[in-house]
Structure formats: C-alpha cells, structure tokens
Amino acid sequence: MRQSQLFTKTRKEAPSDEVSKNAQLLIRAGFIHKEMAGVYDYLPLGLRVINNLRKIIGEEMQSIGSQEVSLSTLQDPEIWKATDRWDDEKVDVWFKTKLKNDTELGLGCTHEEPMVKMMKDHVNSYRDLPRYTHQFQTKFRNELRAKSGIMRGREFFMKDMYSFNKTQEDLDEFYEKVIVAYKNVYNRAGIGDKTYLTFASGGMFSKFSHEFQTICDAGEDHIYxxxxxxxxxxxxxxxxxxxxxxxxxxENLVEAKSIEVGNIFKYGTRYTSELGLVFKDEDGSEKTVVLGAYGIGLGRLMGTIVELLSDDKGIIWPKEVSPFTVHLVRLGENSTVVSAADNLYADLIKRG
Structure with a gap:
C-alpha cells in the first residue's frame, strides 16, 4: 500500500471522551473510529493488525487439530432455554430482537449451545471423536458499562474454540495442548513474557478454569x-x-494488576447433556460427549498490546502483529530517486 492512498488521518489530540490509552492512541493514529460507547470501527491499519492476530491464532489452533467454521450470529432461543441461559435474570448481557412475525431472537454473546447443536448432526459414534472446531466471529454483549477502549466493548471480535471428546481424560490431554498453543499465540504477539497462566474458579463445571493474564498497569484484575x-x-x-x-x-506470591487476554474451560457434560449430544461407545453403550471451550478476544488482545508496548512516542507493534513490515520513504522528486523507490517498492510487494 502507498501511504498517499491511505484515506485515514492522524490526530494531534486524543478524543476528550476517551480515557483509556489504547483507544486514545489507536484513534489518534487512525487505526480505529469510535461509533459510540463500546462500539468501534476498524480502519485499514487497525484491520491489518486484527487480521495478523487472526492469522497467528488460526495457525496455532490448526496446529492442534482444530477446524475453522462460522456459525450464525442470530440465535434461536430454544436451545438457550434448554440450558437455562436465555432468561435475562440468568444471563444479563443479551441483545434481543424480534422478526416481523414477532419471533424473538438473540445476537450471539457466546456459542457453546449452537456449536453443540451443530455437532449433533456429525457425532454419532466413538469413531466420530475427538473433534475440535473454532471460529472468528463478532459477538454482542449488552454490558452495563463499556469501558477500557477496545478491551471491553458491546460488540467485539472473538476467537472461540470448542473441543468434543469421549472422556474426561481425553479432554484433559487436549486441554494441555491448548495451553501450549495459547502460550505460542502470546509469544508471537509480543506479550508472552508478561502473560501468565492463571488459576481461576471452575465454578460448577470443574475444580479450576484458567485465564491468561497479562501484567499491565491498565488492568482491572489482580493476580498473585x-x-x-x-x-x-x-x-x-x-x-x-x-x-x-x-x-x-x-509469602512467595507477588500481587500485580493484569488484563485477561484469554480463558479456557472444562465444561464436562454441561451443555452436551442438556442438548443431547451423545455417542455410541465401542461397547454399544450411549455416552455423553465431554466439552471444553477456549476463548481469545482479538480486540482485547490488540488493546493490551497497545497498553503494554506503547511509549511517549506512540505504539510499538511486534513484528508479526504490525500492519506493515517495512515503511519505505522516498526523499525528493528526483527522477532517479523516484524510479529506484518505485522499483524497490515493486520488489517488496512481489516478495510479500
């Protein structure tokens, strides 16, 4: 891309209504545009960063056997009622709407239920397992307070992956592979040395879940x-x-502020039992599929990189994340210089 063709402009001052450093710098640099509180547009430079993160994450998910899919954003209430997650008293972040015939729908805030429903058409036997699927999709969450720039919005881009296993032991084994893949993602994104696998409550599903927390003064979480x-x-x-x-x-633990940049869960048979995702085992018995879920918010990851790696001169992008690898600057209008610069530009484009 030629800089002269880039329609976005830089700004000297940050917007008065933005307090987070990531949004201030990204807006000033022309990477994003703010629509309203918690809703941002990604401009050409910002989208290149998001696409680079998507490439990194996609490669790491594929390396552990996951296949990419894309499920609908519009959600059928019935499957969510089956798992008791449609009621606003139980899940208070739904955006809900209605069709012209008054049928109620939701905008997906996560995808455990529809992913399980989809797999019912493809899993019947123990021979069909394990299966791993992931998607990159826009999620919608009706947050009471959208804050922290692109790190916590009402509309955001997310990678969510789901594992379908025969046994808890199989899930445990795959779970360890996910941990390694996630660490690879954060290393490639330039924040691996500040990101820790963090033990969190597993709630009713398992003894523990895990978060990936990046040490940063802008964080809202506290870890030890x-x-x-x-x-x-x-x-x-x-x-x-x-x-x-x-x-x-x-006494050996050090407290630090941090930003959650990923989370992984062992659900066991939660969701699969309610929705009837079962298979016939080798002995002919019917068993329930064991489920795991694994999330990374791409906007949150991008915002964390900005918060952590920027300085008083601006944003410092890691090589694999940066919108461009080389910035070629031509000095003057001398025909020889122009020709040399154009030839070098063409050669760089050819090399990718």
Missing part, C-alpha cells in the same frame, strides 16, 4: 504470581487450602 514457577492465581482461588494443593506459598 509465583515467578519461579511461572504461574499465578486470581482472587477467587487465593485461599490457603487451594494454594497448598497447587504447591504455592502465599
């Missing part, structure tokens, strides 16, 4: 890090018995 063991816990599990079970000593 054991730097020698390269692991952390969040507030939910900062209890003496749990620390003992994890082999951690409270």
């Amino acid at each position: 890090i054991d730097k020698e063991k390269n692991m952390a816990v969040n507030d939910e599990v900062m209890q003496d018995q749990i620390l003992q079970n994890l082999g951690l000593i409270r």
Whole structure:
C-alpha cells in the first residue's frame, strides 16, 4: 500500500471522551473510529493488525487439530432455554430482537449451545471423536458499562474454540495442548513474557478454569504470581487450602494488576447433556460427549498490546502483529530517486 492512498488521518489530540490509552492512541493514529460507547470501527491499519492476530491464532489452533467454521450470529432461543441461559435474570448481557412475525431472537454473546447443536448432526459414534472446531466471529454483549477502549466493548471480535471428546481424560490431554498453543499465540504477539497462566474458579463445571493474564498497569484484575514457577492465581482461588494443593506459598506470591487476554474451560457434560449430544461407545453403550471451550478476544488482545508496548512516542507493534513490515520513504522528486523507490517498492510487494 502507498501511504498517499491511505484515506485515514492522524490526530494531534486524543478524543476528550476517551480515557483509556489504547483507544486514545489507536484513534489518534487512525487505526480505529469510535461509533459510540463500546462500539468501534476498524480502519485499514487497525484491520491489518486484527487480521495478523487472526492469522497467528488460526495457525496455532490448526496446529492442534482444530477446524475453522462460522456459525450464525442470530440465535434461536430454544436451545438457550434448554440450558437455562436465555432468561435475562440468568444471563444479563443479551441483545434481543424480534422478526416481523414477532419471533424473538438473540445476537450471539457466546456459542457453546449452537456449536453443540451443530455437532449433533456429525457425532454419532466413538469413531466420530475427538473433534475440535473454532471460529472468528463478532459477538454482542449488552454490558452495563463499556469501558477500557477496545478491551471491553458491546460488540467485539472473538476467537472461540470448542473441543468434543469421549472422556474426561481425553479432554484433559487436549486441554494441555491448548495451553501450549495459547502460550505460542502470546509469544508471537509480543506479550508472552508478561502473560501468565492463571488459576481461576471452575465454578460448577470443574475444580479450576484458567485465564491468561497479562501484567499491565491498565488492568482491572489482580493476580498473585509465583515467578519461579511461572504461574499465578486470581482472587477467587487465593485461599490457603487451594494454594497448598497447587504447591504455592502465599509469602512467595507477588500481587500485580493484569488484563485477561484469554480463558479456557472444562465444561464436562454441561451443555452436551442438556442438548443431547451423545455417542455410541465401542461397547454399544450411549455416552455423553465431554466439552471444553477456549476463548481469545482479538480486540482485547490488540488493546493490551497497545497498553503494554506503547511509549511517549506512540505504539510499538511486534513484528508479526504490525500492519506493515517495512515503511519505505522516498526523499525528493528526483527522477532517479523516484524510479529506484518505485522499483524497490515493486520488489517488496512481489516478495510479500
């Protein structure tokens, strides 16, 4: 791309209604445009960054056997009622709308239920498992307070992956592969040295879930890090018995502010049992598929990179994330210089 063809402009001052550094810098640099609170447009430079993150994440998900799909944003209430997640008293972030015939629909805030429903058409036997699917999709969440720039919006771009296994042991094995793949993502995105696998509550589904937390002063979370063991816990599990079970000593933990840049869950048979995703095992018995879910918000990851790696001169993009690898500057209008610059530009384009 020639800079002269780029329609976006830079700004000297940040918008008065933006307090987060990531939004201030990205708007000033012409990477994003603000529509309203919690809703941003990605301009050419910003979209190139998002696409680079998508490429990194997609490669790492494919490396562990996941296949990319794209499910509908419009959601049928019936499958969500089956899992008790349609009621606004239970899940309070739904955007809901109606068709002209008064049929109620929702805009997807996550995709466990529709992904499970889809797999019912493709999983019947133990021979059909395991299966892993992921998608990159715009999600909608009716947040009471959208804040922190592109790190917490009402409309955002997300990678969500789902694993379908025969047994809990199979899920546990795949889960460890996901941890490695996620660490690869953050290393390639330039924030791996500041990002920790963090133990969090598993709720009713499992003993623990895990978050990937990046140490950053702009973070809203607080985690407690054991730097020698390269692991952390969040507030939910900062209890003496749990620390003992994890082999951690409270006095060795250092508190830090952080941003959650990913999360992974072992759901077990939650969702699959309610929606009837079953298979026939080798012995002929019917068993319920075991589910895992794994998320990364691309806008949140992009915003975290800006918060963490920018300085007083602007944004410092890691090589694999940067919108461009080379900025070729031509000095003067001398025909020889112009010709040399054009030839070099053409050669760089040819080399990709």
